[in-house]
Amino acid sequence: MADVFTAYPRNRIAIREVGLRDGLQLTASWPSTEQKRDWVKRDYAAGIRHFEVGSFLPADKVPRFADVREVAEAVDGLGNAHGIALALNQRGATDALSTPVGEITVVVSASQAHNAANVRRTQEQSLAEIANVVNLRDTAGKRTIINAGIAMAFGCSLSGEVPEDAVMRMVDRCFEAGVDMVGLADTVGYAGPRQVASLCARMERHLGGQPYVIHLHDTRGMGIANAAAALDAGCRIFDASLAGLGGCPFAPGATGNIVLEDLIYLAEIQGFDTGIDIEQLIATRQILAEALPDETLCGTLAKAGPPQTLNWRAGAA
Amino acid sequence: MADVFTAYPRNRIAIREVGLRDGLQLTASWPSTEQKRDWVKRDYAAGIRHFEVGSFLPADKVPRFADVREVAEAVDGLGNAHGIALALNQRGATDALSTPVGEITVVVSASQAHNAANVRRTQEQSLAEIANVVNLRDTAGKRTIINAGIAMAFGCSLSGEVPEDAVMRMVDRCFEAGVDMVGLADTVGYAGPRQVASLCARMERHLGGQPYVIHLHDTRGMGIANAAAALDAGCRIFDASLAGLGGCPFAPGATGNIVLEDLIYLAEIQGFDTGIDIEQLIATRQILAEALPDETLCGTLAKAGPPQTLNWRAGAA
Numbered sequence: 001m002a003d004v005f006t007a008y009p010r011n012r013i014a015i016r017e018v019g020l021r022d023g024l025q026l027t028a029s030w031p032s033t034e035q036k037r038d039w040v041k042r043d044y045a046a047g048i049r050h051f052e053v054g055s056f057l058p059a060d061k062v063p064r065f066a067d068v069r070e071v072a073e074a075v076d077g078l079g080n081a082h083g084i085a086l087a088l089n090q091r092g093a094t095d096a097l098s099t100p101v102g103e104i105t106v107v108v109s110a111s112q113a114h115n116a117a118n119v120r121r122t123q124e125q126s127l128a129e130i131a132n133v134v135n136l137r138d139t140a141g142k143r144t145i146i147n148a149g150i151a152m153a154f155g156c157s158l159s160g161e162v163p164e165d166a167v168m169r170m171v172d173r174c175f176e177a178g179v180d181m182v183g184l185a186d187t188v189g190y191a192g193p194r195q196v197a198s199l200c201a202r203m204e205r206h207l208g209g210q211p212y213v214i215h216l217h218d219t220r221g222m223g224i225a226n227a228a229a230a231l232d233a234g235c236r237i238f239d240a241s242l243a244g245l246g247g248c249p250f251a252p253g254a255t256g257n258i259v260l261e262d263l264i265y266l267a268e269i270q271g272f273d274t275g276i277d278i279e280q281l282i283a284t285r286q287i288l289a290e291a292l293p294d295e296t297l298c299g300t301l302a303k304a305g306p307p308q309t310l311n312w313r314a315g316a317a
Numbered sequence: 318m319a320d321v322f323t324a325y326p327r328n329r330i331a332i333r334e335v336g337l338r339d340g341l342q343l344t345a346s347w348p349s350t351e352q353k354r355d356w357v358k359r360d361y362a363a364g365i366r367h368f369e370v371g372s373f374l375p376a377d378k379v380p381r382f383a384d385v386r387e388v389a390e391a392v393d394g395l396g397n398a399h400g401i402a403l404a405l406n407q408r409g410a411t412d413a414l415s416t417p418v419g420e421i422t423v424v425v426s427a428s429q430a431h432n433a434a435n436v437r438r439t440q441e442q443s444l445a446e447i448a449n450v451v452n453l454r455d456t457a458g459k460r461t462i463i464n465a466g467i468a469m470a471f472g473c474s475l476s477g478e479v480p481e482d483a484v485m486r487m488v489d490r491c492f493e494a495g496v497d498m499v500g501l502a503d504t505v506g507y508a509g510p511r512q513v514a515s516l517c518a519r520m521e522r523h524l525g526g527q528p529y530v531i532h533l534h535d536t537r538g539m540g541i542a543n544a545a546a547a548l549d550a551g552c553r554i555f556d557a558s559l560a561g562l563g564g565c566p567f568a569p570g571a572t573g574n575i576v577l578e579d580l581i582y583l584a585e586i587q588g589f590d591t592g593i594d595i596e597q598l599i600a601t602r603q604i605l606a607e608a609l610p611d612e613t614l615c616g617t618l619a620k621a622g623p624p625q626t627l628n629w630r631a632g633a634a
Binding site: 155156157158159161188190192194195218219220221222223225227228232248251253254259265269270271299300301303304306308310311 | 472473474475476477478505506507509510511512535536537538539540541542544545546565568570571572576579582583586587588616617618620621622623624625626627628629
């Protein structure tokens with residue numbers, strides 16, 4: 001059992017930079033380790049405290065994440081920063097547990113069809129593997145958070161609608177497997193604001209103050225509207241990536257994760273104190289422009305900047 | 318007095334294509350009259366029924382709208398289509414009244430500073446001119462809707478915060494001047510969802526079922542989230558432009574009006590029947606790509622398309 005409230009203090013909003021993992025999943029090229037470190041450092045200087053650092057996969061097969069350990073160490077070297085890594089199985093989790101990451105994300109899909117297509121396992125097999133990862137963590141005597149990311153929680157590009165009840169059952173099964181937290185992912189950008197509001201309200205009632213993550217993609221332009229709905233419903237932990245880096249494996253050319261800087265602007269204008277300097281964050285996009293010259297940098301706020309004549313941080317009510 | 322409910326039936330959502338006016342306000346070039354007609358025709362085939370056709374300004378000074386009469390006639394030639402034109406003064410309104418447009422938009426700013434900068438008049442002078450336009454309409458024995466667009470209703474790039482009370486006072490003064498409808502414009506994209514929810518809820522209480530327009534810009538990425546908030550609050554008339562055409566005079570390079578196709582997707586996924594074929598509308602972007610090769614076509618849905626495996630039109634709840 002890990003203490004989730006150290007990494008995610010109660011009633012504080014946490015916005016996690018997932019660009020270094022989810023954002024780099026489908027790019028034509030990837031930044032050097034030095035560029036990744038620089039990205040982390042500059043995000044941190046702007047106020048970001050939560051970083052998905054990469055994925056623990058065989059380095060020879062997935063070279064873009066071969067330096068995940070170095071990125072994890074870079075995050076660990078900063079004060080009060082929380083590193084998160086993806087691990088798809090016990091082998092990856094074993095590697096992750098030998099690094100200073102504070103959190104390991106494991107994945108299961110809310111849709112049986114997608115679970116099979118994604119990791120060639122049944123949901124039951126994935127849940128058993130998640131329980132194994134929790135055991136590994138416990139045996140190692142570590143307090144690393146184990147977080148189950150539930151993919152396709154808002155609809156599936158293979159099987160269509162995913163009922164709320166099915167998502168909530170999967171949430172329960174993940175906790176039964178021993179995880180400390182769960183995340184709900186709109187993997188393919190199918191969600192709408194009312195759907196997000198409804199599922200988050202249910203999560204709030206069901207979890208009674210236990211934190212959970214909302215992981216949104218902007219594939220169909222609903223990303224920020226969905227985040228606003230989740231925020232209104234009480235969700236306090238969000239994934240996003242600088243310049244919206246990332247894509248959708250089922251829609252080539254589509255936009256990716258919700259845009260970090262736009263999301264922070266939303267949170268601030270809605271009255272939340274994120275502690276993040278948006279203009280400094282916008283300037284950090286320059287690293288991506290240099291490191292990933294072939295990628296389209298998304299995001300609207302970066303073109304206009306925050307309002308100059310308005311105290312927008314106070315929440316313009 | 319005009320009957321607003323013929324153009325805007327009660328409890329129906331109306332999404333107005335403003336690309337042909339607001340969208341073309343700042344473009345480097347503009348489409349030919351034939352291309353504008355084609356744009357209208359293809360929008361109409363997709364289900365759009367409300368069109369802002371242009372602005373009645375001196376044709377020699379503003380050649381991009383020199384063909385506003387022809388575009389108005391093209392809209393009038395389609396069954397059950399509603400044409401809207403901008404007129405900044407009595408001269409423009411006189412011209413507009415000699416065409417078949419069903420609605421004339423007049424403009425006043427919620428901010429005294431912006432009113433002066435925009436039209437070199439005080440708010441009082443603008444309101445007097447609006448009353449003159451209403452008189453012109455009445456004297457002509459026409460039933461053309463006069464709609465007062467209230468600029469900077471969510472904050473002003475010159476004077477900062479615009480209190481809700483000031484907006485509501487301006488709404489009252491516009492109705493006192495004789496207009497049939499008002500619109501609230503987030504001219505520079507300063508609004509946030511909670512602010513929109515609050516102001517729209519107040520409009521609902523204040524107007525008790527009389528229709529009003531929300532005119533949003535996506536300058537800072539909040540456009541669709543703001544539209545979701547307005548829709549939830551009860552607003553049923555929205556402006557948007559195909560591919561988000563349009564800009565912001567105070568933020569060069571910034572994004573413009575909210576994206577028509579993304580807005581329609583939002584409305585449908587939230588459970589409203591717009592009667593519009595989104596895929597046909599997305600295909601219509603091709604006209605803009607040809608007519609305006611130097612413009613960035615915005616919009617996220619166009620890259621991925623609507624979900625293929627989900628009955629998203631039913632509202633994914």
